[in-house]
Amino acid sequence: MVPQLGTEILQDIETNNTFIANDCPAVPExxxxxxxxxxxxxxxxxxxxxxxxxxxPLQRILPNAYADGEI
Numbered sequence: 001m002v003p004q005l006g007t008e009i010l011q012d013i014e015t016n017n018t019f020i021a022n023d024c025p026a027v028p029e030x031x032x033x034x035x036x037x038x039x040x041x042x043x044x045x046x047x048x049x050x051x052x053x054x055x056x057p058l059q060r061i062l063p064n065a066y067a068d069g070e071i
Contacts, residue, residue: 028053 015021027050030043037044042053050056064070 028038028042030046030049032046034043038053040054043049044053045051
């Protein structure tokens with residue numbers, strides 16, 4: 001079994017009644033029958049609707065590898 005990453009665990013924590021409630025993006029309500037993808041990237045993955053959405057953190061699996069060799 002692979003241990004959960006912090007980003008996967010943190011999204012399951014309820015923050016509605018905490019001091020960070022206004023800073024956390026709400027989980028979007030997704031319509032599985034929607035024919036088109038959303039402009040902000042939310043709901044592209046119906047199981048994890050915030051994955052790939054704008055304004056959400058991105059965790060890299062591998063280090064950056066740019067064509068010019070910079071990190």
